[in-house]
Amino acid sequence: xxxxxxxxxxxxxxxxxxxxxxxATPLNALAEMxxxxxxNTLSRGERELIGTYVSYLNDCFFCQNVxxxxxxxxxxxxxxxxxxxxxxxxAADLSSKMKxxxxxxxxxxxxxxxxxxxxxxxxxxxxxxxxxxxxxxLIAAAFCMFNRYVDGLGTTAPLDRQxxxxxxxxxxxxxxxxxR
Amino acid sequence: xxxxxxxxxxxxxxxxxxxxxxxxxxxxxxxxxLLRGPSSLTxxxxxxxxxxxxxxxxxxxxxxxxxxxxxxxxxxxxxxxxVKENISTAPxxxxxxxxxxxxALTRQSGKSVTAEHIEEAKVxxxxxxxxxxxxLIASLFCLYNRYVDGLGTALPENPAYYLTLADRLVNHGYTRLPNGYDHLKK
Numbered sequence: 001x002x003x004x005x006x007x008x009x010x011x012x013x014x015x016x017x018x019x020x021x022x023x024a025t026p027l028n029a030l031a032e033m034x035x036x037x038x039x040n041t042l043s044r045g046e047r048e049l050i051g052t053y054v055s056y057l058n059d060c061f062f063c064q065n066v067x068x069x070x071x072x073x074x075x076x077x078x079x080x081x082x083x084x085x086x087x088x089x090x091a092a093d094l095s096s097k098m099k100x101x102x103x104x105x106x107x108x109x110x111x112x113x114x115x116x117x118x119x120x121x122x123x124x125x126x127x128x129x130x131x132x133x134x135x136x137x138l139i140a141a142a143f144c145m146f147n148r149y150v151d152g153l154g155t156t157a158p159l160d161r162q163x164x165x166x167x168x169x170x171x172x173x174x175x176x177x178x179x180r
Numbered sequence: 181x182x183x184x185x186x187x188x189x190x191x192x193x194x195x196x197x198x199x200x201x202x203x204x205x206x207x208x209x210x211x212x213x214l215l216r217g218p219s220s221l222t223x224x225x226x227x228x229x230x231x232x233x234x235x236x237x238x239x240x241x242x243x244x245x246x247x248x249x250x251x252x253x254x255x256x257x258x259x260x261x262x263v264k265e266n267i268s269t270a271p272x273x274x275x276x277x278x279x280x281x282x283x284a285l286t287r288q289s290g291k292s293v294t295a296e297h298i299e300e301a302k303v304x305x306x307x308x309x310x311x312x313x314x315x316l317i318a319s320l321f322c323l324y325n326r327y328v329d330g331l332g333t334a335l336p337e338n339p340a341y342y343l344t345l346a347d348r349l350v351n352h353g354y355t356r357l358p359n360g361y362d363h364l365k366k
Contacts, residue, residue, distance in 0.1 A: 016312070151293075
């Protein structure tokens with residue numbers, strides 16, 4: 001049970017958004033722009049993967065499963081492959097640029113000051129642009145918000161991971177502005 | 181030097197919000213509602229939550245800016261200083277102590293907030309909405325602090341910058357200035 005009375009049975013952040021629509025609107029608008037806007041050289045799958053990885057590091061079950069299923073949907077890989085990336089992204093079949101961005105995201109999860117000049121230089125050697133570095137840091141920072149919001153209020157989440165996999169195609173179609 | 185190319189006359193968060201106006205818009209809206217919207221928590225109390233979290237995350241820009249905003253709203257500088265030093269002995273209500281404790285725990289990890297901490301806040305008179313907003317403000321500043329430091333933004337050259345910023349946050353709020361920030365160029 002959540003720490004506060006949400007007056008609804010929706011899981012994870014959905015219950016919070018239903019409870020407080022005034023804050024849900026900008027939260028969803030931010031997710032839509034960061035994770036789905038087409039004017040971006042990182043694919044939707046790559047951006048969802050950054051969100052998944054940070055949620056995994058923050059041990060947020062709901063977020064890592066929602067976004068892991070979405071990343072799998074976009075990147076055409078199954079949940080085992082997503083789990084393998086979470087466990088060791090350096091060993092995964094990802095571009096060197098993506099690996100350098102995931103390393104930056106992991107540092108952001110620990111704390112902004114943990115991002116080193118060396119990590120930025122490595123990303124630049126892999127041809128990461130300013131905007132890609134910016135978006136990586138902001139996606140990672142945003143998930144440090146989302147994860148704390150979801151767990152700090154003790155929301156509930158379905159334990160069956162298939163629940164999230166089943167929902168991913170509809171979420172990919174609807175985006176974050178249409179909630180049903 | 182910042183990790184990406186930002187306008188040199190805009191230190192801290194402002195350069196980032198101007199660099200990426202599309203993502204800045206919802207972040208600004210969220211902050212304006214949480215820190216300035218209708219609430220049973222005062223604006224000072226909400227700025228103290230932002231201050232405690234930014235201080236815990238060791239984000240110098242955000243801590244200094246929100247301390248200055250809280251000081252200006254409160255008309256004194258003791259309270260913000262004391263909550264940064266020790267929440268339990270700070271000159272704030274029992275309810276605020278409980279909420280600031282929840283904020284400090286949220287900063288560590290959402291999972292650090294337990295049913296007992298929530299119960300303490302409720303016993304001290306905190307409502308569900310106040311608890312909700314406290315957790316979300318704390319979470320939002322975990323975003324801000326990481327955004328500001330993760331991209332290596334600059335600190336203002338002149339500490340007086342924070343007083344101007346605090347005046348803007350108190351008298352204008354968190355929405356973008358209608359004419360932008362070119363007037364801050366030397």
